[in-house]
Amino acid sequence: MSRxxxxxxxxxADVLPEGHYTAPADDLNALDPKVWAHTxxxxxxxxxxxxxxxxxxxxxxxxxxxxxxxxxxxxxxARAWRTAFGTDADVFYAGKAFLSRAxxxxxxxxxxxxxxxxxxxxxxALAAGxxxxxxxxxxxxxxPEEIERAVRAGVGRIVLDSFQEIVRVAHTAESLGKRQxxxxxVTVGVEAHTHEFIAxxxxxxxxxxxxxxxxxxxxxxxxxxxxxxxxxxxxxHIGSQIFDMSGFEVAAHRVVGLLKDVRDExxxxxxxxxxxxxxxxxxxxxxxxxxxxxxxxxxxxIVTRECEGARLRTPRISVEPGRAIxxxxxxxxxxxxxxxPLEGLRTYVSVDGGMSDNIRTAxxxxxxxxxxxxxxxxxxxxxxxxxxxxxxxxxxxxxxxxLPGDLAPGxxxxxPATGAYCRxxxxxxxxxxxxxxxxxxxxxxxxxxxxxxxxxxLRLDVG
Ligand SMILES: *Cc1c(COP(=O)(O)O)cnc(C)c1O
Numbered sequence: 001m002s003r004x005x006x007x008x009x010x011x012x013a014d015v016l017p018e019g020h021y022t023a024p025a026d027d028l029n030a031l032d033p034k035v036w037a038h039t040x041x042x043x044x045x046x047x048x049x050x051x052x053x054x055x056x057x058x059x060x061x062x063x064x065x066x067x068x069x070x071x072x073x074x075x076x077x078a079r080a081w082r083t084a085f086g087t088d089a090d091v092f093y094a095g096k097a098f099l100s101r102a103x104x105x106x107x108x109x110x111x112x113x114x115x116x117x118x119x120x121x122x123x124x125a126l127a128a129g130x131x132x133x134x135x136x137x138x139x140x141x142x143x144p145e146e147i148e149r150a151v152r153a154g155v156g157r158i159v160l161d162s163f164q165e166i167v168r169v170a171h172t173a174e175s176l177g178k179r180q181x182x183x184x185x186v187t188v189g190v191e192a193h194t195h196e197f198i199a200x201x202x203x204x205x206x207x208x209x210x211x212x213x214x215x216x217x218x219x220x221x222x223x224x225x226x227x228x229x230x231x232x233x234x235x236x237h238i239g240s241q242i243f244d245m246s247g248f249e250v251a252a253h254r255v256v257g258l259l260k261d262v263r264d265e266x267x268x269x270x271x272x273x274x275x276x277x278x279x280x281x282x283x284x285x286x287x288x289x290x291x292x293x294x295x296x297x298x299x300x301x302i303v304t305r306e307c308e309g310a311r312l313r314t315p316r317i318s319v320e321p322g323r324a325i326x327x328x329x330x331x332x333x334x335x336x337x338x339x340x341p342l343e344g345l346r347t348y349v350s351v352d353g354g355m356s357d358n359i360r361t362a363x364x365x366x367x368x369x370x371x372x373x374x375x376x377x378x379x380x381x382x383x384x385x386x387x388x389x390x391x392x393x394x395x396x397x398x399x400x401x402x403l404p405g406d407l408a409p410g411x412x413x414x415x416p417a418t419g420a421y422c423r424x425x426x427x428x429x430x431x432x433x434x435x436x437x438x439x440x441x442x443x444x445x446x447x448x449x450x451x452x453x454x455x456x457x458l459r460l461d462v463g
Pocket of ligand 1: 097240241
């Protein structure tokens, strides 16, 4: 990260403090299409609009903070993944990134499949009418009730994560007179994040069954013997916010190695390989994610090459993007409450939400960008930290960014690329009421997840 030159302006000391920021954009009013949803722009008055609706109108109608989701953009991105992978592959949207019944219906209409990893996510998917055979059920500790519900519903696949689970799912399926399609999740010793990946012989994490020491091969051996299971393939998920495809190369090489061992030992060529999700998006203008068609091309080439080398039939590929579909489609709209300049340091801008609606900055040191949304300004840039209203000094939404120096209470600011892992990880910390998700399309807005109320909070508190 580069250190910025000293931007002129009355609110700045001569030297900017240490930080993870780049120089302010030439025009703070500009909205970089890389980080904003497709239909975001500014109207003639300089107000940010999405789907043709001004954020000032959205704030008035739905309040702040609010997640504003561009439905057309969501559908565009879902379709782009679907089209890029074609009919010989499957795209499973990772529901944990953000799930609601409206989202499930959009996915269904756009021809995507759906990953769930809890009974609650499964219930949401089924309630919205997603055909069970297009649902995959994940998780490292599915309860017996969750397993039974998934098998009864007829989910298309359960991704098995441990030796115990192989037996549990097999027994459940048998007792229901069914044969459950399953994949076995393996850990391949690759951990990938953003621009680097680490490849080791071992994997030290809770998910999956290690390839190392022949554990994954043993898992396949046991699963193939159980009547309740139809072993359709191998699953691998290597990380998150990945830009560099080389981690997938190592992972595919190792998974195909297992497929070859399985063929040699059992005479069975497993039909599917799932390469997981984790594809990166742009949170700031510094990020350069790849397009779905580039990712599809790269993954297809990698798997085909590895399989030719092992003289295996190329399996059907599946991928599980979550963040890459929903992340860029939404922004969080906040109202500025206080502006507190700290001489020689930075200006703290407090908004009406915080770590309860976006935990990623506190949890992962995630980077975000921010823009003044209710108007434009020609004031000099000032270095800000956008913080929430919670009783926690780590309650930071945007760690280092520039906003116009005339920012004032009552202004609306928007933090882009909050579609993934913000509402889904939101909490009631300090008894905050979780914000609504408002979907906007073609000049019309509708609430798809409503704002929590004090009644909602008190309903759980049974005295
Ligand atoms: C979290 C997860 C995903 C989605 O990850 P993104 O970074 O949102 O693309 C996909 N598959 C599995 C198994 C996951 O755990």
